Amino acid sequence: MFLMKLTIYLLGRIVSSLVLVFGLAATVSAELMIEITKGSDTALPIAIVPFASEGDEPVPEDIARIVSNDLQRSGDFDTLSTGRMLSLPESMAQMHFRDWRLLGQTYVLVGKVRYDAIQSRFQVQYELVDVYGQKRLLGEVLSVPRSGLRKLAHLIADKVYETITGVRGVFSTKIAYITLKNLPGGKQEYRLQVSDADGQNAYTLFKSHEPILSPAWSNDGQHLAYQSFHTGRPAIYIQHVKTGGQRKVTGFKGLNSSPMWSPDDRYLVMTLSKDGNAELYTYDLVSNEVERLTNHYGIDTEASWSPDGKELVFTSDRSGKPQIYRMNLIDRKPQRLTFEGRYNARPRFSLDGRSLYYVHQVNGDFHIASIDMSTGENRVLTSTPLDESPSVAPNGRMIIYATNRNGKGVLAVVSVDGGAKYFLPSDYGDVKEPAWSPFLN
Amino acid sequence: MPCDSHRLTSGHVPARNEFGITKNKQFYVLLKTHNEGKEMKFDSFRHAIALLLALALLSGCESMSTSDDEFVADEPPAQEDQDTADSSDTYSAPAEPEVSAEELAAQRAKEAAMKEQAALREVRTFYFDFDQYTVKPEARSPLAAHAAFLSANPSVKVVLEGHCDERGTKEYNIALGENRAKAVARFLKVNGVSDAQIETISYGEERPAATGHNEQAWAKNRRVYIEYK
Numbered sequence: 001m002f003l004m005k006l007t008i009y010l011l012g013r014i015v016s017s018l019v020l021v022f023g024l025a026a027t028v029s030a031e032l033m034i035e036i037t038k039g040s041d042t043a044l045p046i047a048i049v050p051f052a053s054e055g056d057e058p059v060p061e062d063i064a065r066i067v068s069n070d071l072q073r074s075g076d077f078d079t080l081s082t083g084r085m086l087s088l089p090e091s092m093a094q095m096h097f098r099d100w101r102l103l104g105q106t107y108v109l110v111g112k113v114r115y116d117a118i119q120s121r122f123q124v125q126y127e128l129v130d131v132y133g134q135k136r137l138l139g140e141v142l143s144v145p146r147s148g149l150r151k152l153a154h155l156i157a158d159k160v161y162e163t164i165t166g167v168r169g170v171f172s173t174k175i176a177y178i179t180l181k182n183l184p185g186g187k188q189e190y191r192l193q194v195s196d197a198d199g200q201n202a203y204t205l206f207k208s209h210e211p212i213l214s215p216a217w218s219n220d221g222q223h224l225a226y227q228s229f230h231t232g233r234p235a236i237y238i239q240h241v242k243t244g245g246q247r248k249v250t251g252f253k254g255l256n257s258s259p260m261w262s263p264d265d266r267y268l269v270m271t272l273s274k275d276g277n278a279e280l281y282t283y284d285l286v287s288n289e290v291e292r293l294t295n296h297y298g299i300d301t302e303a304s305w306s307p308d309g310k311e312l313v314f315t316s317d318r319s320g321k322p323q324i325y326r327m328n329l330i331d332r333k334p335q336r337l338t339f340e341g342r343y344n345a346r347p348r349f350s351l352d353g354r355s356l357y358y359v360h361q362v363n364g365d366f367h368i369a370s371i372d373m374s375t376g377e378n379r380v381l382t383s384t385p386l387d388e389s390p391s392v393a394p395n396g397r398m399i400i401y402a403t404n405r406n407g408k409g410v411l412a413v414v415s416v417d418g419g420a421k422y423f424l425p426s427d428y429g430d431v432k433e434p435a436w437s438p439f440l441n
Numbered sequence: 442m443p444c445d446s447h448r449l450t451s452g453h454v455p456a457r458n459e460f461g462i463t464k465n466k467q468f469y470v471l472l473k474t475h476n477e478g479k480e481m482k483f484d485s486f487r488h489a490i491a492l493l494l495a496l497a498l499l500s501g502c503e504s505m506s507t508s509d510d511e512f513v514a515d516e517p518p519a520q521e522d523q524d525t526a527d528s529s530d531t532y533s534a535p536a537e538p539e540v541s542a543e544e545l546a547a548q549r550a551k552e553a554a555m556k557e558q559a560a561l562r563e564v565r566t567f568y569f570d571f572d573q574y575t576v577k578p579e580a581r582s583p584l585a586a587h588a589a590f591l592s593a594n595p596s597v598k599v600v601l602e603g604h605c606d607e608r609g610t611k612e613y614n615i616a617l618g619e620n621r622a623k624a625v626a627r628f629l630k631v632n633g634v635s636d637a638q639i640e641t642i643s644y645g646e647e648r649p650a651a652t653g654h655n656e657q658a659w660a661k662n663r664r665v666y667i668e669y670k
Binding site: 214257271302317321433 | 620
């Protein structure tokens with residue numbers, strides 16, 4: 001444990017002392033908007049009552065709306081629209097339980113915001129109430145500066161979600177993704193973006209006229225690894241998401257692609273072709289040693305580490321078509337996992353390490369599918385034709401992926417059971433290759 | 442450049458001498474005159490010039506141009522050789538009257554072959570089937586023409602850019618694009634091009650030639666492009 005911390009500390013030092021400090025875009029934009037297309041049948045009814053505001057100072061964020069949107073998007077809750085509420089209590093003491101039962105609500109969230117002029121801070125009080133048990137499940141008063149209101153709303157949503165479902169909420173996490181815009185004169189602009197999980201507060205971590213691909217979060221949530229062509233040749237970089245410090249990891253002749261972190265963040269697994277064709281390698285971020293893992297004339301790429309760090313899954317065309325293989329890191333003998341369909345690629349582990357989410361071709365279309373690694377049972381989760389790049393939320397409940405809508409690349413999210421779904425359409429070019437961050441607090 | 446280098450080792454190219462680029466300014470002018478002569482229909486003049494040309498070609502050990510001066514101007518690598526060429530070395534032999542019809546025919550055949558080779562080299566993009574990295578049969582003769590040109594001109598370098606259509610996963614496509622570029626590289630190497638002349642890069646599906654989301658566009662995007670440096 002100490003060694004790991006030391007490693008991470010050293011890594012942090014290396015990165016922060018590196019040459020490039022990119023101007024993290026000062027302009028904060030909401031380039032992704034939420035659009036829920038499909039709710040879940042088993043969603044729990046909850047009423048999020050608009051928070052009362054005390055004092056003259058206007059509250060810049062609608063906390064109840066942010067919480068409501070978060071919960072609705074998860075697919076696990078069905079939120080009651082404000083127009084249907086019979087009263088707007090601001091505390092449990094003001095609630096008439098019979099009214100909420102009549103509306104079929106199981107849970108109610110009430111609260112209020114007060115501005116403290118002396119401290120220039122907002123005090124937010126909230127209570128989560130169980131309608132049938134007529135008891136308070138959560139109750140808190142929190143104080144934040146103006147800039148912290150949005151974050152606080154996501155935190156309340158996380159607490160509500162966890163209290164009711166027993167699963168940690170992901171509303172305070174972030175996503176990284178790539179945008180591509182065609183500029184006048186035939187040039188392209190690639191951007192590596194980071195935003196809140198709901199698409200808000202986006203900023204640019206890195207941009208280039210050349211391709212940027214495959215952003216991958218370190219497990220400590222501090223860095224992104226990715227492939228960039230900005231020098232004209234592909235190379236793998238890691239970059240600190242807050243300071244912007246960038247470090248070039250590999251720039252071998254040939255491929256430098258598909259980086260993914262080991263669970264302890266010490267290694268990257270990646271695809272290089274320096275010894276001939278596309279093979280998997282590990283890169284030790286402390287010693288800078290490179291070790292070859294596969295040896296086959298076919299393509300081996302898109303590796304991902306199992307949560308316990310003991311094995312890898314990856315795409316290989318060693319059977320003639322791209323299929324998914326697993327490989328124990330001790331004996332290193334690849335074992336084929338997918339047999340249904342002619343194209344199965346880019347696997348990512350489920351949280352418990354028992355299933356994979358991957359890209360699966362059906363009748364010429366590409367969908368996100370899941371497979372149980374022990375039974376081989378698989379299931380198609382999405383229905384649009386060009387779905388790719390699945391990335392699992394840190395609580396294991398949702399998958400963000402890239403798809404194409406009206407000829408434009410957009411992000412979409414689907415629950416792991418395929419039940420709920422929403423889009424994150426963009427007003428900025430094509431959006432692709434999402435990567436969901438780990439828990440950040 | 443030694444005379445031997447004009448000979449091709451390829452099994453895919455007709456076994457004729459292949460002349461890469463103009464090395465001689467006067468010769469270049471001569472070819473132009475030759476073309477004008479054609480237009481003016483001065484048959485005897487034309488024959489004399491053709492004879493001159495034949496002799497110069499047979500006696501000289503220089504690498505020569507095709508008879509299509511426009512093509513010469515188009516060819517980027519020709520520049521440096523043109524600049525360094527000595528203008529006095531080949532155009533000195535007086536026209537000898539007895540030149541056989543066979544020789545003349547051979548010369549014309551040679552010119553035609555050179556033109557054909559140049560036209561084949563205009564093909565710079567080679568297409569592939571979905572998820573395949575096998576060089577298609579129709580790519581063979583244009584690729585052989587590029588190989589012949591490159592092996593005759595070892596200082597000329599190319600970048601082979603591998604591309605894919607948008608279907609399938611991005612990183613697999615990056616690897617697939619590299620395999621396509623390498624398949625073309627292998628073909629060139631087998632046909633006498635040296636390793637040092639070839640660089641490969643894969644852009645996967647990042648640089649589509651056509652932007653549609655249908656088979657027509659996809660077919661245009663599964664490609665390797667030869668870029669002369």
